Amino acid sequence: MSPTPQVGTFADPRDAPEPAGTLGAMLRESMARHASRVALWVDGRAVTYQELSARAAAIAGALAEAGLAGPGRRCAVLGARSLSAFAGVAGALLAGSAYVPLNPRHPAARLAQALAAAEADALVVDVRSAAAAREPLGLTRHPVLVLMPDAPAPPAWGATLPHHRFLCGRDLTGTGAGALRPGSPQDGAYLLFTSGSTGAPKGVLVRQANVAAYLRSAAERYRPGPEDRFTQLFDLTFDLSVHDLFLCWGAGAALYCPPEGARMAPREFVRRNALTFWFSVPSTAAFMARLRLLRPGDFPTLRWSLFCGEALPRRIAESWAAAAPNSLIENLYGPTEATIAITAFRLPRDPAAIARLPDIVPIGTPLPGQQAVVLREDGSPAAAGEDGELFLGGSQVADGYWRRPDLTAERFRPPAGSAPGTQWYRTGDRARLAPGHGLLFLGRMDRQVKIGGHRVELQEVEAALRHAAGCDSAAAMAWPADEDGFARGIVAFVTEEAPANETVLDACRRSLPPYMVPSRVHRVAEWPVNDNGKTDYARLRRMVE
Amino acid sequence: MQPDAQTTERTDDTILRLLTEALARKLGEAGIPAAGIGEETDLLDLGVIDSQGLLDVILEVEESGGRTFDPLRIDFETGITLGKLAGAFA
Known part of the structure; x- marks a missing residue:
């Protein structure tokens, strides 16, 4: 049985659920167990676990052969929700490395900055991002192994960058994959960069144990199975995509990526493919509502509808509840530093009860084994109904900011009175504990x-x-x-x-x-x-x- | 009574013009020249129009053109162009 979620009080860290294995181990198991099932619908076609496995193994093998696999290594992935980008993520994890997602729509200088800051020595590039790779690689001084699974040969411009090595489709044989060793929960899983108040992005290395803690909670909460079909609407640079990929693949389910044009309003895509799991920012639902694309009964196949990433207006939740009448709806909350989402509020099924919620849907209570406390300015616990700053603790909280001990000391510190042994993060979010609702999100204490x-x-x-x-x-x-x-x-x-x-x-x-x-x-x-x-x-x- | 083909064509031209003008204003605010954007240009490829920007353009044309946008008449999956948007105004 899961321990009782803790909100407002400090809990014993021994109550945290046992961590599962690594993402790489989970992928290996799913790929073997569900080989013939569809893992992914992307680029207009279905991809089985077997095909995804072969493509990921080819990338993992190339990393191993180059001596770039394993803990302490980081493999960047420059791609936009494509088969090769997903295979790159899976390949890095099978190799025991952490992946560093890069968005091809971001400017070259920012991509180069991330490559350098992450100390990534390998980069997987999908076919649509090949042109976007040229300038950042030109700006990157340290040698990078560039893997281009879709390309028959290195790009002509690759010859102008002799300090980098390019491997393309036929070079990726996967022969080195046999030598890979299983990783450990303390290894990095992914390194994400978020906007930084000092003028430069800051990185967060999320460890395997952090992700395992989240996925274990989510798997218990949502019980996904091989027959489920998940939406995939987030860029890989958004950590909510980690939920999509690994909750889905851990269950042997199928992940559905709508084409770019449909991503902002995937009504027909969800209906045609009879999707069962929805996960988006509330803005997507708001856009659909304003375009009159949320009609009662529109999504009868959805059994879970999850929202995260920004405040969820009750008005949008009401429209969604009518559009997805067979779905349970949850509002999730969590900064990157606390791994995907760390609190959740389940909306009541009764529309009249939803109508009685606050204008902004509450963010609820912490996931099992995690903690959330609201503190006054003087560090003392705020009473129920009193505003304060939200602190998050538990096995989902990362160690700190990547190569930034100064920022880490400032934000990742335990509140006075907390039990030793728990990792804490000071969010900068204003919150209030409201009886019956759990936590209410009230905005930021700073200019984020x-x-x-x-x-x-x-x-x-x-x-x-x-x-x-x-x-x-x-x-x-x-x-x-x-x-x-x-x-x-x-x-x-x-x-x-x-x-x-x-x-x-x-x-x-x-x-x-x-x-x-x-x-x-x-x-x-x-x-x-x-x-x-x-x-x-x-x-x-x-x-x- | 069905509108005759010539009237429909004229109305569609008007909507297309209004859409083009609204998009040009949107791009102008962002310091991007609208020259070269045609009826078949995929607006998402421009890299500066997100869902909010698209909504702004649609709502502006609904108001100025006096016609309602019917999103069920557009296939978002095959890209979003001015021509397709114009065709979705009832």
């Missing part, structure tokens, strides 16, 4: 915002703006918000001396991912400052309202 579920530190946007504008005075804010309270984009402010708006935005596009690039720029004649001489954001906001 969510755009389409993506975490954005506005200071990082401002650093890019200052660089682009060549001046000290630059500001960014999330604006406007839509009727559900979602930030629709980022607006920038620069002084009149800055280069033309197009020039500023073009420079931002060269360093920031698309969702962090401001949608418009305001030029300010007289920069507003408060009594302390700092930027007066309230006055800037009034300029656009």
Whole structure:
């Protein structure tokens, strides 16, 4: 039996569930047990566990032959929800390495920065991302083994980068896969980079044990089976994709990736393929609702509907409940630092009971063995109904920020009074414990915002703006918000001396991912400052309202 | 009574023009020239139009064109173009 979830009090860390094995071991088992079943529907076709296994083994073998497999190694994957990108993830894990997902839509400088910061010595590139690999590899000084499973031969530009080695389709024989050794729960599973308030992305290495703790909870909670069919809507750089891939594949189920155009409104895709598990950011459901694509009874086959990544408005949850009448709905919450999701709130089945929920659906209680406490500013526990900062503890919490002991010391520290032996993370999220609902998410204590579920530190946007504008005075804010309270984009402010708006935005596009690039720029004649001489954001906001 | 083919064609042209103008404004705000974007350009390939941007364009044209967007008339899976969007306005 699972231990009772702990919220608001400190628990005994020995209550945590036993960790399962590694993702690599789980993949091996599923690939053997479910060989002839469909593992993946992607690029317009079905892929069996056997085919996925062969492709992953080819990549794992190449890493082993090159001496780049095993704990302490990191293999980056540059791809966008393609068969080769998924095989790259699986191959890295079979090799016992951690994978580092890279998004081909991100600017070359940012990709190169991630490759260098991750100290990745191998890179899997899918066919659609080959062109996007050229510039970051050109900027990368350390040698990288570049695996291009879809390409018959290395790209011509590869010859201009002799310090990197390229292996293509026919070179990937998988012969080295036999020499691979099983990993351990302390090995890295994946390294993700999120927006950083100091102006550069920060990395989080999530260990096998962290993921195993989450997947064990999720498997007990949702009981997926081989007949289930999961949505796959998240980019691999979004850690919610880890839930999709490994909860699904651990159960021998099938993962369905809608084509890019359908990803923002996959109504027909879900209906045609009779999917049973839905997982998305609430923005996707909000978009479908606003386009009148959420109609009562639309999704009769869904048995689970999960939302995570940003606040879930009750209005959207009500529409979804009507559209998916046979589905249980849960609102999940969790920062990357606490591995995918660490609290959950299950919505009642009765529409009248959903209507009585707060405007923003609660984030509920911690998953089994995990802890959540709300603390006052002085570090003492907040009473029920009192606002405070949310701290998360347990086996899902990562060790810290990658190669950043300063930031780690600041954020990964135990609250006073907690039992030794538990890893803690200070979220910066404001929360309140509400009787009957568990935790309510109340916003941020700092300037972090969510755009389409993506975490954005506005200071990082401002650093890019200052660089682009060549001046000290630059500001960014999330604006406007839509009727559900979602930030629709980022607006920038620069002084009149800055280069033309197009020039500023073009420079931002060269360093920031698309969702962090401001949608418009305001030029300010007289920069507003408060009594302390700092930027007066309230006055800037009034300029656009 | 069914509208005659010429009237329908004219109305579709109007919607297409309104969509093109709304998209150009959207791109202009982001400092991106709209020149070269045609009826068959996949808007997602532009890399700057997300679901929110698409929604803004659709709602603007619904208001200015006086017609309702019917999302069931568009196949999102084969890409999103101005031509397809125009065809989904009832």
